[in-house]
Amino acid sequence: MSNDISTNNTKTNGGGLKSLYLKEDWWAVWIGLGTVIVGLLLWQFGGSLKAITVSFKSYENLAEIPGMVAPLLPGLVVLYVIMAVVFCIAMAIMKKKVGHFLAGFTVLYLMAIVVQVLGEWQVAKTLNLEAPVMALIVGIILGNFLKIPDWFEAGMRTEFYVKTGIVLMGATLPFTLILQSGPVALLQATVVAVSTFLTIYFVGTRLFKIDKPFAATLGAGGSICGVSASIAIGSSVNAKKDHVSVSISMVVIWATIMVFLLPIVCRALGLSDGVSGALIGTSEFADAAGIAAAAQFGDGAMTTFTLMKVVGRDIFVGIWAFILAVISVTMWENGKSADGARQKPSAGVIWERFPKFVVGFFIASIIVTLVNLAVGSPDLVAAIDSSVISPVKNLRGWAFVLCFLCIGLTTRFRDLAATGWKPFAAFTIGVVVNVALGFLLSVFLLNDYWTSVGM
Amino acid sequence: MSASKVKETCIQSACFFLPFFEAGEWRRRGKSPWKSVKKIEGTPDAIRELAAYTNRCMSHSAAVMEFLLSIHDDWKITVKRDGVWMETETMICEDILPRLEEAGISENDYALYSEYTRKWGMI
Numbered sequence: 052m053s054n055d056i057s058t059n060n061t062k063t064n065g066g067g068l069k070s071l072y073l074k075e076d077w078w079a080v081w082i083g084l085g086t087v088i089v090g091l092l093l094w095q096f097g098g099s100l101k102a103i104t105v106s107f108k109s110y111e112n113l114a115e116i117p118g119m120v121a122p123l124l125p126g127l128v129v130l131y132v133i134m135a136v137v138f139c140i141a142m143a144i145m146k147k148k149v150g151h152f153l154a155g156f157t158v159l160y161l162m163a164i165v166v167q168v169l170g171e172w173q174v175a176k177t178l179n180l181e182a183p184v185m186a187l188i189v190g191i192i193l194g195n196f197l198k199i200p201d202w203f204e205a206g207m208r209t210e211f212y213v214k215t216g217i218v219l220m221g222a223t224l225p226f227t228l229i230l231q232s233g234p235v236a237l238l239q240a241t242v243v244a245v246s247t248f249l250t251i252y253f254v255g256t257r258l259f260k261i262d263k264p265f266a267a268t269l270g271a272g273g274s275i276c277g278v279s280a281s282i283a284i285g286s287s288v289n290a291k292k293d294h295v296s297v298s299i300s301m302v303v304i305w306a307t308i309m310v311f312l313l314p315i316v317c318r319a320l321g322l323s324d325g326v327s328g329a330l331i332g333t334s335e336f337a338d339a340a341g342i343a344a345a346a347q348f349g350d351g352a353m354t355t356f357t358l359m360k361v362v363g364r365d366i367f368v369g370i371w372a373f374i375l376a377v378i379s380v381t382m383w384e385n386g387k388s389a390d391g392a393r394q395k396p397s398a399g400v401i402w403e404r405f406p407k408f409v410v411g412f413f414i415a416s417i418i419v420t421l422v423n424l425a426v427g428s429p430d431l432v433a434a435i436d437s438s439v440i441s442p443v444k445n446l447r448g449w450a451f452v453l454c455f456l457c458i459g460l461t462t463r464f465r466d467l468a469a470t471g472w473k474p475f476a477a478f479t480i481g482v483v484v485n486v487a488l489g490f491l492l493s494v495f496l497l498n499d500y501w502t503s504v505g506m
Numbered sequence: 507m508s509a510s511k512v513k514e515t516c517i518q519s520a521c522f523f524l525p526f527f528e529a530g531e532w533r534r535r536g537k538s539p540w541k542s543v544k545k546i547e548g549t550p551d552a553i554r555e556l557a558a559y560t561n562r563c564m565s566h567s568a569a570v571m572e573f574l575l576s577i578h579d580d581w582k583i584t585v586k587r588d589g590v591w592m593e594t595e596t597m598i599c600e601d602i603l604p605r606l607e608e609a610g611i612s613e614n615d616y617a618l619y620s621e622y623t624r625k626w627g628m629i
Contacts, residue, residue: 282516282622292518292598295622299515380533466513 070407075211078141080411083218086446087415090222090439091422100442105130111173120168130449131160138211148205155206162189163452179318182448183346183455187310190459199460209457213339214408216450220357221415222443225423228354229416232504233362236332236355239497240363243333243488247274251481259473263383265294267375269474272302273481276365276406277337283404287372287396288379300467301478306337307462313486314347325505326493328352332359333489343455350444351505358504361409369404376400514625520599521619522574524567525589527560530614566615570606577605 071077090100105126110119135156142152166189169175170182180188193199199207248270255266264285271284278299285295313335317327328345331352335341338360345356376396419440423432493501527540539559567590574581574592584591599620606616 278624282624285516286619286621289599289618289620291600292514292516292620292622295518296513296515299624300513303515467515469513 072144073146074407075145075208076214076407078145079211079214079218079408080414082137082141082215083221083408083411084415084418086219087222087418087439087443090443091418091435094435094438099438100446101438103130103133104442104445106445107167107171109171109173109176113172116168119171120164127164131157134160134449141211151202151205152208153206155203157206158203159206159453159456162186162456163449165189166456167452179314179347181347182452183343184311184314186452186455187343187459190456191307191462192459194460194463195465204461207457207461209339209454209461212450212454212457213342214406216342216447216454217338217357217361218408218411218415219443219447219450220353221412222419223350223440223447224354224357224416226413226416226420228504229358229362229413232355232358235497235500236329236358236363238363239329239492240333240359241367243485243492244274244364244367246488247481247485250484251477254480255474255477259477261473261477262291262294264288264290264379265298265474266477267379268294268298269301269478270481271371271375272298273305273336273478273485275336275368275371276360277302277306277340279338279406280336280368280371283368283372284375287376287400287404288383297470297474298478300470301474302337303462303467304464305478305482306335306340309335310340310344310458313344317348320494322494323498323502323505324349324351325355325501325503326498328355328357328505329359329497329501330489330493332356332363333493334486335360336485338365339454339458342451343458346451346455349505355501355505357412361412365406366409368406369401372404373398373400516622517595517625518598519593519595519621519623520597520602521591521593521621522570523589523591523617523619524570524615525617526564526567527588529559529563529566530612533614570611570615573606573609573611574602577602 086100093099103126105123107123108119110116135153138156139149139153143149163186166185167182170180170185175181175185251270251273252263252266255261255269256263261269267288268281268285268290272278272281274280275284281295281298281302284290285298290298313331314327317330322330327348328351331341331344332355335344341356341360342353345352373396380396419435423435426432426435528538531538531541539556543556571583571590571592578594578597580594580596582593584593599618603618
């Protein structure tokens with residue numbers, strides 16, 4: 052039985068303590084936290100993670116590229132070796148094909164260098180084609196026009212890279228900020244997620260007469276966390292395979308449109324970084340796609356995006372799954388021999404579906420915040436910022452560029468399910484509500500708040 | 507929407523749980539005698555009844571297991587203390603359920619968990 056693709060959703064495969072070393076989610080936690088701890092230890096003993104980071108400088112003329120890249124080559128090799136070794140160890144323990152992964156990762160790493168170099172070109176910057184967008188576009192073009200070999204597919208682990216990046220992001224966000232702004236993000240995200248879910252569900256079931264489990268799976272994809280939510284809720288309500296396939300396709304189509312559309316709207320309206328991140332975090336339902344959109348702005352956008360998406364929405368997928376499983380068994384099945392909802396609901400599903408990388412995100416934030424509080428002196432805090440946080444941001448950037456390339460390379464429009472117009476219409480109405488509400492809350496009601504958080 | 511037009515974007519893992527100590531009580535909002543075992547009268551007859559109940563449950567589970575193995579040969583089977591897990595990614599539950607019904611196997615004899623994973627990378 053094929054076990055090449057793993058998420059945090061499978062029930063019996065690698066459950067319990069085994070999941071700590073068999074699931075990508077946990078490996079993202081170990082790698083992210085390990086990086087932060089190694090960074091702090093190096094700083095303690097007078098070193099720095101900077102030794103393994105590489106940044107590209109801006110340039111005006113393409114002829115400058117060799118001169119800019121040549122001095123960085125030793126650093127690029129060191130970074131490649133470290134990342135390859137760490138990732139390959141994870142893949143080996145997760146029982147994946149290490150040789151295939153290494154080959155795929157190597158090509159992906161080379162592509163990450165190319166898109167970052169091109170993204171630093173002043174002309175590209177003027178056209179807003181910086182590394183994140185460049186990676187997406189290059190990936191989409193290659194993925195849709197070339198046949199990607201199987202060995203390369205093994206290196207394209209979109210979720211693994213994005214989850215590792217999110218754990219590293221935790222180290223760059225003070226826990227005090229999460230405590231302070233988390234509740235506002237949670238409130239905004241909940242209002243929008245619940246409204247969007249109910250819109251898709253009721254439009255789907257009442258207006259278009261589609262199955263309740265199908266409508267719930269569509270609604271979850273459009274309101275909680277994209278493909279992950281469609282999979283989690285589809286599993287919880289025992290939706291049919293075709294229906295989950297269609298829901299995933301809807302998410303991929305709209306998430307890809309939003310990656311390009313939302314940043315254009317934010318720029319056209321001159322929104323601040325903080326507000327742009329909040330809007331994207333509220334209205335882009337897929338994590339990786341949302342990060343690709345938010346990364347087109349500054350750190351402030353990444354901060355508000357993360358608060359909104361990770362803190363406000365992602366952590367509730369398990370609760371949604373449990374509630375819908377109970378509704379499915381007690382109300383939809385209603386004593387009849389229904390064709391779907393046959394599983395026994397259990398509160399354990401809340402933890403089972405919980406995105407574990409979020410645990411790493413919070414722990415990374417708590418560790419760095421406590422260390423900063425412990426050292427006390429502003430000089431030492433600045434030293435930690437320079438020796439630990441800056442390099443962590445750089446490594447986070449690499450993880451995200453790898454992820455953006457994977458998004459593009461694996462978003463093959465020809466492989467998406469034929470959706471039918473009814474699910475498409477229901478989902479699209481939900482997207483309109485999602486964006487309109489997100490805009491109302493981020494831009495009109497909480498503009499000053501999100502601007503200040505993103506400063 | 508025609509099913510034949512739908513391209514797969516996910517993998518379904520049809521996972522059947524065949525319980526040793528339950529016979530669908532949870533579905534009827536009842537309680538398996540094993541859940542209230544501490545409250546039963548400690549008499550030899552009560553224990554015999556519990557043994558007979560368990561025997562029926564385990565026999566049903568064995569029969570369902572036998573049937574599932576007869577209609578498909580690619581199962582990952584895990585035996586745990588409270589029952590048997592049978593999981594496959596090569597036959598979907600939409601095809602298995604009608605066969606179970608035809609064979610007269612009641613949904614009280616199993617719990618079905620259909621788990622989904624991404625078929626390819628994606629967002």
